[in-house]
Amino acid sequence: MSKNLIPQYCLTGNIGSGKTTVAREFERLGIPVYYADAAAKRLMNNDKDLKSALVASFGEASYRPDGQLNRPYLAKVAFTDESALAKLNGLVHPAVHRDASAWQDGQKDVPYTLYEAAITLELGRRDDFAGIIVVHAPVAERQRRVQLRDGVTAEQFTDRASKQWPDDKKLAAADYVVRNTGSDLLFPQILHLHGRLAH
Template sequence: MRRIGITGGIGSGKSVVCRLFQVLGVPVYDSDARAKWVMAHDPALRAELIGAFGAATFTTEGQLDRTYLARRAFQDPAQLAALNALVHPHIGRDFEQWAARQQEQQHAYVLKEAALLYESGAYRQLDQIITVFAPSEVRHARVLRRDPHRTADDVLSIMGKQLSEEEKLQRADFVVYNDDAHLVIPQVLALHEQFLRATG
């Protein structure tokens, strides 16, 4: 079973591309959603988070206080690096367990969706990488439409923390252009057929 990573900057549309692969029956591991779940439910990680960021990381009801954690971590690059260093190894193990279950079900290939695929080192678990590409001005406009609570400066700040699109393109094995000038579905279908042939 091949493991294919899929990444792209904020607003590139990688979640839309992943949904198309899911329609084709391909299992997709959503790193962001799983990270939230693991942070809330993994006892070892909970203890590490409390040790690093304080008891207020979790509410009195035991729920992860994402607002508090974001305020602590995302304002300080050193704190953000510390948070990622704690979380990413747990997510790596969670992905390995998930992938093993998919292999038991004899899937030809699976996708791992992650915005920080390279930054986290998660690409090392994968056979090939897809980058979903859209120009920065298109991505910026999409995020502002999608997330009305964000300001233009918020979006630029997030983009600045992610690996450049140029480097993602250079490191990618495959590119899906989601730039409003290319049809996405034919690109996904072509990749799906290629992956099936490679594992058939």
């Protein structure tokens, strides 16, 4: 947990909900955002302790000859075996947590920060934050976006989505909701929420 007294809110939402789009709008308002998924990728490539732990758990093939993460290999191993995925998360998430705490400690002169991540609630980390902001979009819209963005099949989308809490459970855990349905105006919601969080 960070020692910084600046409040940090978790910005979360299911795959395809538009978390990153919402996060970028908060950045335009001067709010620092920690992107947990991007941090995880960086740490898996650059953190020596984490790299050693991944090789010990998943084998030398976890990294390419150039020392960079072999993402297709690791994804194939982890996402086809629940115990392997749990092991991967058990290595990566603590490293991200430490990195995020150090990042938060370096923030100053802002009313709050955001921690953008997909599965914070699933990891039982709700109480680590001043509040939970859930970005919500209907599942059909989320599927459309992800298939367009990532070129995946409907089955692959469903498989990825199944690793996350269902929308109703995630919404029930929210302190604040941003609706990114495609028909709701996004920026007025963000501006209103920013006004509440920055008081």
